[in-house]
Amino acid sequence: xxxxxxxxxxxxxxxHWLVYLTVGLVQAGLLVAMVLLSVxxxxxxxxxxxxxxxxxxxxxxxxxxFGWLQxxxxxxxxxxxxxxxxAGADRMLFRLAPYISFCAAFAPYLAxxxxxxxxVQPLRTAVFFMxxxxxxxxxxxxxxxxxxxxxxxxxxxxxxxxxxxxxxxPLGLCVVTVVxxxxxxxxxxxxxxxxxxxxHWHLRNPFLFGTFWIYMTCATAGTNRAPFDxxxxxxxxxxxxxxxxxxxxxxxxxxxxxxxxxxxxxxxAILFAGGWNGPLPLAGWLGLSADNGLLAAWLGDALGACNLxxxxxxxxxxxxxxxxxxPRLRIDQAMATCxxxxxxLACAMLVGTAxxxxxxxxxxxxxxxxxxxxxxxxxxVTILNSQFAILPGPALAPRLMPEGGRNP
Amino acid sequence: xxxxLWHSVFFVFLAALACAFAVAVVLAGDVVRxxxxxxxSLAAVAGLFFLADARFLGAMQLMVYVGGTLVLLAxxxxxTARGSLSSMRSGGGxxxxxxxxxxxxxxxxxxxxxxxxxxxxxxxxxxTEKSARSPAQGEGPSPALTTQLAxxxxxxxxxxxxxxxxxxxxxPAPAYLLVFEIISVHLLVVLVGAAYLARATRxxxxxxxxxIR
Numbered sequence: 001x002x003x004x005x006x007x008x009x010x011x012x013x014x015x016h017w018l019v020y021l022t023v024g025l026v027q028a029g030l031l032v033a034m035v036l037l038s039v040x041x042x043x044x045x046x047x048x049x050x051x052x053x054x055x056x057x058x059x060x061x062x063x064x065x066f067g068w069l070q071x072x073x074x075x076x077x078x079x080x081x082x083x084x085x086x087a088g089a090d091r092m093l094f095r096l097a098p099y100i101s102f103c104a105a106f107a108p109y110l111a112x113x114x115x116x117x118x119x120v121q122p123l124r125t126a127v128f129f130m131x132x133x134x135x136x137x138x139x140x141x142x143x144x145x146x147x148x149x150x151x152x153x154x155x156x157x158x159x160x161x162x163x164x165x166x167x168x169x170p171l172g173l174c175v176v177t178v179v180x181x182x183x184x185x186x187x188x189x190x191x192x193x194x195x196x197x198x199x200h201w202h203l204r205n206p207f208l209f210g211t212f213w214i215y216m217t218c219a220t221a222g223t224n225r226a227p228f229d230x231x232x233x234x235x236x237x238x239x240x241x242x243x244x245x246x247x248x249x250x251x252x253x254x255x256x257x258x259x260x261x262x263x264x265x266x267x268x269a270i271l272f273a274g275g276w277n278g279p280l281p282l283a284g285w286l287g288l289s290a291d292n293g294l295l296a297a298w299l300g301d302a303l304g305a306c307n308l309x310x311x312x313x314x315x316x317x318x319x320x321x322x323x324x325x326x327p328r329l330r331i332d333q334a335m336a337t338c339x340x341x342x343x344x345l346a347c348a349m350l351v352g353t354a355x356x357x358x359x360x361x362x363x364x365x366x367x368x369x370x371x372x373x374x375x376x377x378x379x380x381v382t383i384l385n386s387q388f389a390i391l392p393g394p395a396l397a398p399r400l401m402p403e404g405g406r407n408p
Numbered sequence: 409x410x411x412x413l414w415h416s417v418f419f420v421f422l423a424a425l426a427c428a429f430a431v432a433v434v435l436a437g438d439v440v441r442x443x444x445x446x447x448x449s450l451a452a453v454a455g456l457f458f459l460a461d462a463r464f465l466g467a468m469q470l471m472v473y474v475g476g477t478l479v480l481l482a483x484x485x486x487x488t489a490r491g492s493l494s495s496m497r498s499g500g501g502x503x504x505x506x507x508x509x510x511x512x513x514x515x516x517x518x519x520x521x522x523x524x525x526x527x528x529x530x531x532x533x534x535x536t537e538k539s540a541r542s543p544a545q546g547e548g549p550s551p552a553l554t555t556q557l558a559x560x561x562x563x564x565x566x567x568x569x570x571x572x573x574x575x576x577x578x579x580p581a582p583a584y585l586l587v588f589e590i591i592s593v594h595l596l597v598v599l600v601g602a603a604y605l606a607r608a609t610r611x612x613x614x615x616x617x618x619x620i621r
Binding site: 093132 | 438440447464468474479
């Protein structure tokens with residue numbers, strides 16, 4: 001985007017950094033605004049959803065009948081609380097831990113596309129990057145639990161470590177299954193492979209449908225939500241790793257949790273439920289594509305982003321529904337769910353998806369094979385040529401690849 | 409007025425961050441803090457990879473090394489660290505020996521890295537390859553470059569050929585082979601050291617015996 005602006009306005013080279021800085025700040029600011037606003041909405045939603053499930057009304061006073069202003073009121077209350085630190089705490093790590101958690105939860109949004117053109121940093125390996133960075137969130141929790149100098153916090157942190165590290169395996173396997181089905185790690189391409197009606201979504205594939213539910217289970221466990229909220233089990237560990245945190249520092253942990261929840265829901269929407277490609281091909285009917293000019297493309301992207309966010313919030317509602325419906329598991333049950341059920345099931349889904357994809361391409365009837373082999377051979381030859389082009393003596397290349405010679 | 413080389417600025421910033429945290433690992437006394445500094449150092453190296461446009465490698469660095477250190481922190485340190493291991497202080501003799509060995513290793517690494525910076529002025533390599541930590545690239549600007557680097561790790565230098573070797577052939581430049589091997593041996597030494605540290609020791613003095621319990 002910055003490059004485009006520089007070209008369009010012909011910016012003098014010594015001011016390029018200013019353009020990059022401005023564009024970066026605006027993009028980061030928009031992302032922060034989106035994420036924090038979503039967290040505020042989530043907080044209100046959590047109260048309302050839990051209240052309705054328990055046959056209560058929830059917040060009804062702050063800001064009118066539906067309690068719209070509950071989140072700002074909560075935030076104000078937390079800001080005014082005293083900032084406590086236990087006597088024996090490791091002061092530096094205690095202070096840093098919430099920020100590490102929030103940074104790790106927020107950074108993946110940099111690679112998350114909200115619509116084909118709406119992504120801060122387009123990456124070809126976006127989904128891998130997001131998994132890698134999201135996995136670091138537990139680091140802040142462990143450090144916070146350790147630095148608190150409290151046995152409850154330490155127990156919570158160790159439970160969190162055991163749980164999150166275990167659940168990352170099936171979560172990664174679920175993502176690999178989608179990557180296998182689409183053949184790309186680029187989230188834009190993964191979502192665009194599901195264009196059109198809702199029966200084009202990845203959920204149509206029975207194996208990916210199963211993968212989706214495993215993914216949602218692992219996402220719930222990865223964000224410490226009930227029924228997997230053992231790291232903060234209030235009946236045993238006071239509040240787990242965040243026992244000693246109060247006020248704003250606690251708020252940052254809280255925001256990190258909701259940020260990750262939203263991220264994993266959005267990722268689920270992109271991986272399995274079409275991303276910005278709605279249940280109906282609405283943007284196609286309205287002609288909102290790049291063929292009809294910039295404004296139409298922008299409107300299409302905006303519609304797609306709204307669509308994706310709606311799906312993300314649907315996933316969040318599902319997680320909240322789970323939390324207020326199911327009782328908490330014991331630690332051995334939580335680990336058994338991961339190792340005895342999620343991992344083998346995810347592996348089975350991986351194999352099933354591989355066979356399904358192979359079959360859909362006509363692999364079993366041998367139709368697609370010939371075309372594919374031709375294409376693959378061409379690619380191999382190109383790679384080999386580029387590898388051997390710099391070796392001394394280019395005559396070496398033909399001798400080293402007898403297969404390449406038979407290329408049709 | 410020439411534009412500021414922001415790439416170099418970011419490179420120096422991230423490299424300094426990585427080095428500073430690496431030094432902090434050595435100087436810190438508390439095991440958990442050591443692990444924290446190590447993670448920050450490795451994350452800064454991942455930043456270097458991202459800066460060099462090697463996104464896959466950067467994500468890999470985060471996943472494997474930073475995530476691996478995390479597991480180390482959780483299961484290795486927090487479950488076993490108590491008494492003598494939770495705070496490690498080494499004596500003066502150990503410091504001198506370690507500084508000597510570390511200095512020697514640094515000298516060998518610099519001997520490869522510094523001539524590379526001199527040579528690079530007339531070769532098409534981007535500035536980031538000056539780092540000894542990141543000799544290999546995931547998605548480089550061109551596949552030829554990565555191949556070149558990989559061959560460099562095996563001891564084959566290919567720049568003169570790429571630049572179109574017209575005129576007298578320059579003397580063969582040292583490749584990364586020596587450094588590569590030394591780092592491998594270094595890792596072995598680290599393993600031996602870890603085994604030495606983790607072995608069950610008999611308390612030599614009364615203070616030590618009390619410190620362990």
